[in-house]
Amino acid sequence: MVFLLLRYTKWNKYSFAALIGALEVNTRLKNLKVSFLTNVFQDIQQALDEEGFCIVAYSILSTQFLNVKEEVKKIREKFKDSVFLVAGGPHVTARPKQVLEAGFNVAVIGEGEKSFPELLYKTSEGEDWRNIPGIAFLESPDKLQLNPPEKIVNLNDFPPFSPKYGLFSPIEISRGCPFGCKMCQTSRIFGFKMRHRSIECIVKWVKIAVKRGYDKMWFISPNSFAYGSSSGRKPEPEKIEKLLKSISEVEGLKGIYFGTFPSEVRPEFVTKEVLDVVSKYVSNDRIIVGAQSGSQRILNIINRGHTVEDVFLAVDNLIDYGFVPD
Incomplete structure (x- = not known):
């Protein structure tokens, strides 16, 4: 079992409703336990105590970035590499290198209904995720690897919200x-x-x-x-x-x-x-x-x-x- 902890706020609730809806219809994500961060450090510690590893996901607006950057710095200082940090959202799509330099492992670029579940699957199964379309990561401190998206999303293929987790939008x-x-x-x-x-x-x-x-x-x-x-x-x-x-x-x-x-x-x-x-x-x-x-x-x-x-x-x-x- 791998924990997916969502940094859910009122500013990104619509994004997460759609993304978690996409996870609901993905039959491969059986070993993923989804929960929402309320007390950031306490919740991460609890997940690590149970499994030793967790994934923490953010959706970031430009107006949120400085606060997120400071929070991620503290997460990295406290938990090191036990936490796999994923970022998506408008600011991430526009400035992936800036976000990755702030401490994230990977950035989801543009639409996330396909790339985000695939990233979660490969990470939770211990598989190599670096060739997934629609993501970016740092090959080295100065080298950004950006994989272009493969195909645009057909809205009919994905729920607009998540009934399972009560995230309606x-x-x-x-x-x-x-x-x-x-x-x-x-x-x-x-x-x-x-x-x-x-x-x-x-x-x-x-x-x-x-x-x-x-x-x-x-x-x-x-x-x-x-x-x-x-x-x-x-x-x-x-x-x-x-x-x-x-x-x-x-x-x-x-x-x-x-x-x-x-x-x-x-x-x-x-x-x-x-x-x-x-x-x-x-x-x-x-x-x-x-x-x-x-x-x-x-x-x-x-x-x-x-x-x-x-x-x-x-x-x-x-x-x-x-x-x-x-």
């Missing part, structure tokens, strides 16, 4: 973005082609959540109003309607929150045709519009792909339909 319905805005990491982490979880798959997980007592649903997407769009560059209202109508028919569901936290919508997607559909099904009265800037010069510099006028039009359309623009 908004359902990720789309991933990737074709726009590649310069201030945003989404396209660089998940690719420039937008992928969508199928309606059948989404409804399946909505039903599971409702059975566990979650009667309101939120969703994760780089641009909620792009759901179903083959290009990701223009809305397809008929596909949005099919999605929302199917979700609304789930027995016991009392609220659909779409185009609001934790996701937003691009302003040029806020058309009357889309709002005709959305207004029939959603419970939220606020829509978050990703305007990013009121300066056309700045929008051009960051490669945003829409105009200031698009923002004004989106606000007007939302007000016309009774929504509050955020």
